[in-house]
Amino acid sequence: MGETKKAQNPFLFYTKLDLVETLGKKAKNLQELLEFLRKAPASSVYYHTHRYLRQHHFLSPEPPNDFAYWVRGMLGDRVLAERLFSMDILDFKNIEELRTALVEIIETHLTANPEYGNRSVPPGYEFHFAKSITFVLPLGFETRTLEEFLKALQRISTHSIYFHMFDSRLRLGRGENDFSLWLKTELEEYGLATKISNLDPYTNTMEGLKQKMCLLIGKELHG
């Protein structure tokens, strides 16, 4: 092995915690869902597409996003539910792109099946809109080498993984997860960065994701 590469700018580990706030609005049919989705705050689109991951990140395969879950479970529209469920969120660089795609899927479905627009669920089964208020906290440690980075990764909570993998990419619009970004720009670990970028955080559990990343880095370090 050559000389250990040292980053000029260290990787600063953060964690995040969410508070859920309801928006006091509900939809009883697709038309109402669509109307609200068009103007909902970004933190609401994020909440409904990531809540399951946050609450059920120990499960695999991951249950779908709230929209898909409601459309299938409450509205009973399996085709649309499948389309919403199978969206590849990794394709989107930010929440606005994700919102546009969600709206398009529902609009297209409604154009083909206009009768679904006003098919309503009984009272008590409505879709309730909520949003996340996200608090970001520094964990108070930083790393400069790949070795230090691996050690830190093994130690951090799933909330921290969650922040660096999801929030930074989609909500802060960095376009890529923090880990890959740092490995690339600071350590010039392009191959490793791409491998981590290609891990699908939406079909892995958070713990599984963490283990895969550790494995990849371990391999890079020790062959």
Next chain:
Amino acid sequence: MARLIDYEPFVGKSTIEELSLLAGHLRGKVMQHINATAVGGGVAEILNWLVPLFRDLGIDARWDVIKGNEKFFVITKKIHNMLHGRKEELTKEDIEYYEEVGDFNLREMNFAGDFMFIHDPQPLTLVKKKAEMGRKWVWRCHIDSTLAEPSLWNYLAGYVKDYDAAIFSTTAFSKDLPIRQVIISPSIDPLSDKNKELEEAFIDRILERFQIDKNRPIVTQISRFDYQKDPLGVIKVYRLVKKRIDCQLVLAGGGATDDPEGQKILEMVREESRDDPDIHVLLLPPASDKEINALQRASSVVLQKSLREGFGLTVAEALWKERPVVASATGGIPLQVVHNYTGLLSHTIEGTAGFVKQLLQNPEYAKRLGSNGREHIRQNFLVTRHIRDYLLLMLSLEREGDFIYL
């Protein structure tokens, strides 16, 4: 009295550290809770553990109780029932008296909180103090008010809108209000008698005491004998299962003696089960937490076949014990039971029976649901999550935006 550190074996070091980090931003702040009673009832139960844990985090948490006489509490009981959607006669005089007692407490009480947490409708009108003292005021509604009588809700909303925020247990309970509405689910305490680990021998003794056969499957529902919990429907479920599987049914709960309706239901349940020695109807006295714990742990399947449910924490209790659960998709239950992942959600008697059979015949499947269930509760419904949500709420009241760097 439990300390935060005692929860570390359940939730891990990082969770406890996160709580300390958050609390560090609130050190020295006074958090004052006001409710209607110091003993009995779910709210007092919550405050009993919540207040000391906040103190453990270095926050000056206080708890005060309003004063009221019988007449006042009869009125607030009516208000409570009407929020649940029950028909009651609430007169203009009742409202006047409700406000009068509120004003009396306004004069008598010491308001010291940087954050004032007012629980349920009894002390709701205390928010009048906000105009004079400022600070942050939060109304914590523990009640499922989805079917609230509209004129009553409109009246109460006149006070609720003066708060800075309201807390509801699920999004489904929230209202169209001009203030922030935060969702904080209730939680269970893994260290309490109802949820702590029990020795096998103790569980066996309890089964023996109630003459339950530990060698045959046990299907259990723990709940008050209340129409909304549908105990008669549970017996029907059991009979459908019993046709194919030799099982026993345990219906255990308490609190029927002071409730005439509950007494009636209990009699109906007893009548319905009289001829079947495999149905165990257990009216448990208060302070039977360890017995309930043992019954849940001994169960092959736990049911919560409620017609209507508040949050339904008995479900969380069963999941925490890794029991496979079949429960109705009502109230807060779908938050706890994600169909096919952490349990099974049902809508009918036949469906419930079908699921119970499925679980009894497939122990591996039942085990997987149970173990997912425990993990779900560990992540989302333990007291530490409850504490965290309160901390985040206080922090958010002093900051702007949906993305907050601390």
